[in-house]
Amino acid sequence: MQRPQISAYKRRYIEDVSKGINIDNTLVFLCLLGFLLGRAVIIDNLGPFGIAYFIYMCKHKKYKIPVFFSIATGIILSHEGSYALKYIITLVAVYLISSTISNMAKEEEGIIKVAFIGFFISAFIGMGISFIRGIYIYDILVSLFEGTSVFVLIYIYSFGIPLILKRSMRRTISNEEIIALSIIIGLSITGVSNISLFEISLKNVLSLLLIIIISYKGGGALGASAGITIGLITTMNTAASPIYIGIYGFSGLLGGLFNKISKYMSVIGFIMGWSIIIIYTRGSEELILSIREVGISSLTFLLIPEEKLKYLERFTKGILGSEESALNYMERVKEILHSRLKDIQQAYFEIGTTFEKVREKDKILDQRDIASVVDMINCDVCSKCGMKRSCWGLKFNHTYSLFVRILNILEEEGKIDENLVPKDFERYCINPSDVIKSANHYFDLFMLDYKWNKKLSETRKLVSNQIKSISNSIGNVANELNEEIDFDLDMENNIIIELDKENIKVDKISFLRREGENFEINIEKNACYGGSLCEEQLIPTVSRAVGKRLTSYKLGCRSISDKCSIRLVNSQEYMARTHVSSLSKDGNIVSGDNYTYMEIWDGKYMIALSDGMGKGEKACEESSLTIEILEKMMESKINEEISIDTINNMLMLKSSDEIFSTVDLSIVDLKDGAIESVKMGACPSFIKRGKGGVEVISSSSLPVGIISEIKIDRDKRRIKEGDFIIMVSDGIIDAGKDKHLGENWLYTVIEKIDKTSPSEMSKVILDEALKLVDGNAQDDMTVMVTKIWKN
Structure with missing residues (x-):
């Protein structure tokens, strides 16, 4: 018996169904979207949204059939007889050529061809129905308009739908995609139509909820844009459309303005904006009727967990997220740099360890x-x-x-x-x-070889220590780089506004928040030649904008040619001022004592004194090298242990002669008044208390440059307002030796001094030391006096 022939249409339908339909969240969402777009109607029963949606979905065979039925269901439930028939016929016609559309969509610029197909199918079927019912020019124009709408909608869907299908894999969203997604969501909300419960419109609740979410995550500008777009789409077929466009836009604007404070303030701002415009345009009675919808949408928003809102944030940052993208880029760069620096640190550490493992001869003759x-x-x-x-x-x-x-x-x-x-x-x-x-004879040769082997071994140890010091320094830089650093863009805008009010023009400004309450502000501008603008206007203005008293990092702004850069930090509790009095041995021009004092980082103030062994140029070279290295390394945020160890290795490796110098280092934390002293072979230093009494800080450690393994003596104390920190070289201390006074003479002098100026105090100490040696300095003499007072 001959089997009945199956038509090509039925065969294609059976093949599609036989492939099976896997029900997942994406399928459910796409079907729901199709149902709502099928129901969406604008002026005069026009509803091309579902047709355009199905034409685009024909390229996805997995979802084609379920979406077809969901759109058809929406059309049947929302359109009147003849209009429903027109759209169902259009759906079937599209389905018949769906394979052609699918193949065409895969081609380059294929979406434009698909859009043209949508235009012709929709326009010709619309005009065909018009011929049957009786042709009018108006009906032809409406059909052409509907076809054009399908063309545009297909192009819009080509940006929005892929975002929905690949939402779990996407990390960055383009401007076109976020605009397309907003239009799709607005159209789907329109498909809710007049569904209501207890006179509460579901469409209005969903529209308001969407605007609140976008304004909270996207800010005022995006909130206003979303409000206007959703207001236009959802109220297009009502006479009050212009009013609600303004209400939605203004509410989104106020909701976004408060988004940096909290979710609750964002909701309060949205409700305020809604209430103001409703009362102004519609009256208090309308406010009472609509406040229920606003309340439900606001409460729903507050119940959404923050992690869900974080997920939605990617869909609201597409347009105005360039700043955040830049920050994310910086985070990635920071992670890469941190990883590379850690690799370099490990490499240097292993190199240093390898130097240590080189075998050393323990006997002259093995x-x-x-x-x-x-x-x-x-x-x-x-x-x-x-x-x-x-x-x-x-x-x-x-x-x-x-x-x-x-x-x-x-x-x-x-x-x-x-x-x-x-x-x-x-x-x-x-x-x-x-x-x-x-x-x-041969033993002497082996003895010489053994001595050089020992010398080489010591040098290897020094190089190993130096390489490990470099490794530790790189590690410290990597750790600092990995700290939480945030750019506060809102605070930058506030500062720019305040500066503009005072007519202060700047080129660049950055506000960096670090861990804790630490922050710094970097400003670049044209030089004012004298610094008066910074001290008298810029710093007070920025302090007012920030709400905290600020001070300039280091000693004011740093001017390079016609540009000036200044770094402002939170004002410290204390300030320091240092004065130095010195005299070279036998009246020489070159002194073996070298010193420095400067603000280094994080509100810390460094005072350092180095005495090179010997006299004249050689001693000066030793102490100068020590101070230069110390300055550079401390300024680069390398801790003092690594800095001193580096100086020690440099002096030992510099030449075969014995080169060494003392190091007397004090670091004052101007934020909390802590002082940490580090001494390497240095003379005792003194703290003269503002309320009376003298404290001595001494050490028994050797100078740097003598042995490879150094021991650092530390001393930690507290300082208060009015205290003096006094550091001297051995030329001052040794002045009392011939008089058999030892070091006690200086203690007594400091205790009796009643001067309040660091310059006067340093001169008195130097004059007293000269008196003990009858005006003939036996060694270089240096006195450093630092006074501490509250800011």
Whole structure:
């Protein structure tokens, strides 16, 4: 019996269904979207939104059939008879050529071709229905308008729908995609139509909820844009459309303005905006009727967990998210730099460890060296001796053991003569003096090699320590780079506004928040040549904008040519001022004492004094090198232990001569009044309390540059307003030696001084030291006095 033929249409339908439909969240959402777009109607029963949606979805075979039925259901439930028939016929026509549309969509610029197909199908079927019902020019124009709408909507869907399908994989959203998504959501809300419960419109609740979410996550500008767009789409077929466009837009604007404070303030701002415009345009009665919808949407928004809003944030930052994208880019760069620096740190550490592992000789002659020396003595002396056959041929072991005993004596005594030679060797060997001479010669060579080996080993250790210090420094930089650093864009805008009010023009400004309450403000502007603008206007204005008292980092702004850059930080509790009085030995121009004082970082103030051993240019070179390295490393936020260790290694490696210098370092934390002192072979320093009393800070450590393993002595104390920190070189301390006063004379002088100026105090101490040496300085003399007072 012949089997019945199946039409091509039925065969294609069966094939599509036989592939199976996997129900997942995406399918449910797309079907719901299709149902709402099928229901969406604007002026005069026009509803091309579902048709355009299905035409685009034809390229996705997995979702084509479910979306077809969901759109058809929406059309049947929302349109009147003839209009529903027109759209159902259009849907079926599109389905019949869906395979062609799917293949065409895969081509380059294929979406434009698909859009043209949508235009022709929609326009011709619309005009066909018009011919059947009786043609009017108006109906033809409406059909052309509907076809044009389908063309535009297909193009819009091509940006929005892929975002929905790949939402879990997307991290960045373009402007076109966010606009398309907003239009799609607005149209779908329109499809809710007049569904209401207890006179509460579901469409209005969803519209308001969407605007609140966008304004909270996108800010005022995006909130206003979303309000206007959603208001236009959802109220297009009502006479009050212009009024509600304004209400939605203004509400979104106020909701976004308060988004930086909290969710609750954003909701309050939205309700305020809604109430103001409603009362102004519609009256208080309308406000009472609509406040329920606003309340429900606001409460729903507050119940949404913050992690869900974080997910939605990606869909609201598409237009105005360029600043955040820049910050995310900086975060990625920071992570890469941190990782690379950590790799470099590990590499340097392993190199330093490798240097340490190089084997060092612990004896002048080891077993292999002894064999070599015996062989060389044999070649020089025994090879020419007539008894060689008897000694080295017949009695090899006995002869070898005698030579080893001689070399052992050599290693113990450093030199051997006939008095130290074993008696049995003298009786056994016929040329003992030649053997002794040769043994001494080769031992001296091995001794020289051993000394150089020790020197090389010490140098390797120094290099190893230096490489490890570099590794630690890189690690510190990496850790600092990994700290939480946020750019506060809102605060930058506030500062710019305040500066503009005072007519202060700046080129660049950045507000960086660090961990805790620390922050810094960097400003670049044209130089004012004198610094008066910064001190008198800029700093007070920025302080007013920030709401905290600020001070300039270091000693004011740094001017380079015609540009000026200034860094402002939170004002410290204390301020420091240093004065130095010095005198070179025998009136020389060059002094072996070098010093520095400067604000380094995070509100810390450094005072350092170095005394090079010796006098004149050599001593000056030593202390100058110490201070220069210390300045650079401390300014680069490298901690003092690594800095001093680096200085020690540099001095030891600099030359074969003994080069060393003292280091007296004090770091004052101007934020909390803590002082930390580090001394390496330096003289005692003193703290003269503002309320009376003198404290001594002393150390027993060696200067840097003497030994490779250094021990750093630390001393931590607190300082208060009116205290003086006094640091001196050994030329001041030793001034009392000839008078048998020791160091106590300086303690007594400091205790009796009643000066309140650091310059006057330093001059008094120097004058008193000169009196003790009858005006003839026996060594370089330097006095550093730093006064602390509250800011």
